[in-house]
Amino acid sequence: MFAVVGCLAAVWGATGCGNDNEYNPxxxxxxxxxxxxxxxxxxxxxxGPWETGDDxxxxxxxxxxxxxxxxxxxxxxxxxxxxxxxxxxxxxxGPVALPTGKLVELEKGQVHLQLRGLRQQIRGGExxxxxxxxxxAGEIALQVHSQIPTYVDDDATDVPGLTSPSPQ
Numbered sequence: 001m002f003a004v005v006g007c008l009a010a011v012w013g014a015t016g017c018g019n020d021n022e023y024n025p026x027x028x029x030x031x032x033x034x035x036x037x038x039x040x041x042x043x044x045x046x047x048g049p050w051e052t053g054d055d056x057x058x059x060x061x062x063x064x065x066x067x068x069x070x071x072x073x074x075x076x077x078x079x080x081x082x083x084x085x086x087x088x089x090x091x092x093x094g095p096v097a098l099p100t101g102k103l104v105e106l107e108k109g110q111v112h113l114q115l116r117g118l119r120q121q122i123r124g125g126e127x128x129x130x131x132x133x134x135x136x137a138g139e140i141a142l143q144v145h146s147q148i149p150t151y152v153d154d155d156a157t158d159v160p161g162l163t164s165p166s167p168q
Contacts, residue, residue, distance in 0.1 A: 027060070028144050033137030034066030035098060040130075042115070042122065043108065044147035049123040055090075056122065058083070058113035058130065058144065061105050064098040071095040071135040072106075079128045081117030090114065095135070124148040 027041035040060035042050075050056050064070050073095045075083040084092045088109050096111060098104055106112040115130075122128060125148045131141045 028142040030140055030142055032132070032134060032140035033070075034064055035070055035134060035137045036063040036065060037061070037132070037140070037142070038063070040142055040144050042128070042144060042146040044149050045122070045124050049121050050118055050146065051121055052118050054118045056080070056115040056118060056146075057108065058115055059107050060113070060132075061103060061107075062096075062098050063103050064100050066100055066136070068136060069100055070098040070137050072098060073133045073135055075113055075130055075132050077115060077128060077130045079119055079122065080115035081119065082115075083130065084114050084116055085111065086114045087111055098134070122146050 027039035028037070029039070030037045038061040040058070043057040043059065058075070062072065072085070074085060077083055085094070085096060087093050088111070093111065096104060096106065124146050126146050127143045128146070129141055130144045131139055133139050
């Protein structure tokens with residue numbers, strides 16, 4: 001009896017049961033070695049799907065739980081010509097340092113990854129495979145989500161995948 005109650009308490013504590021502020025974040029979550037990867041996703045398509053030839057921002061958070069620093073060296077995917085680590089203005093830069101015990105956010109307006117020259121159309125809600133390469137932790141392939149558009153523009157009702165808002 002005590003073992004069952006203890007297990008249930010551990011599960012509730014780990015999952016946050018009963019917490020009114022629960023949040024299910026978007027994106028892929030994974031671990032490679034001591035590096036945690038959170039919220040890995042492609043940016044929301046701006047006006048319909050990402051088209052062949054487009055450059056697409058890829059965002060993720062990293063937390064290195066290891067005893068030694070690591071670096072994100074790069075990434076690759078079959079759906080784009082290349083994947084670059086870029087600055088906020090899109091200029092290519094070198095690897096991203098992942099110091100121990102620090103959260104590193106690759107986000108809009110900051111350093112992030114950029115899929116260059118899409119080889120296929122990608123709609124909001126679709127998934128693509130991207131392999132991340134780290135100096136010490138190694139490689140990991142993630143199935144990454146393209147964010148679903150969170151708005152519908154009145155002029156975008158003819159775009160596949162978007163629906164017109166209901167009349168009021």
